């Protein structure tokens with residue numbers, strides 16, 4: 508990799524910030540550059556995650572720092588990425604509808620699924636914008652992490668289409684050992700919405716705990732995950 512951003516990725520960055528500088532927030536029009544957060548030449552430096560749209564002034568500002576005579580505080584990659592995500596959010600959040608998702612054993616006419624089969628429902632509750640999304644379901648049994656459900660539709664690899672006011676339901680098998688086990692069974696579900704400009708918006712992951720006696724699930728929100736994608 509030569510450290511250059513692809514044309515497609517550059518267009519995405521410009522759409523995601525609506526041509527605003529990701530440091531000072533100014534509207535730039537054509538006076539905008541796609542800068543590297545870590546220097547060109549480092550591994551993955553041509554990856555879109557290393558790109559930040561900046562005005563000319565801010566572009567020279569992030570490079571201005573003399574290691575021999577440090578004065579002030581240099582911009583750190585994590586700070587730049589976090590600031591960039593705030594600007595991207597500002598100009599793309601209107602493209603993300605309200606999405607409802609739930610884990611359930613319920614079937615029509617009062618029927619129920621039985622483990623290891625589990626159902627999921629995802630509903631688009633907005634009015635006008637179609638989106639795509641991915642779902643990743645991680646399985647925990649007692650203290651054991653059994654990993655992601657082994658199907659591309661449920662391990663985050665496949666994208667689902669979702670039109671306004673549509674709901675989709677699906678189902679997937681858990682590892683067979685969960686059926687007889689009496690240990691705590693938890694599914695941690697991560698939904699990522701991809702907006703019309705191709706930007707991923709990670710919703711916060713949620714957990715569902717299985718109640719064996721009722722063959723149903725209750726929601727357990729998880730509080731220990733970072734809200735931004737930057738690890739803060």
Ligand SMILES: [Zn+2]
Pocket residue numbers: 528529530531532533561562563564565566
């Ligand atoms: Zn700027």
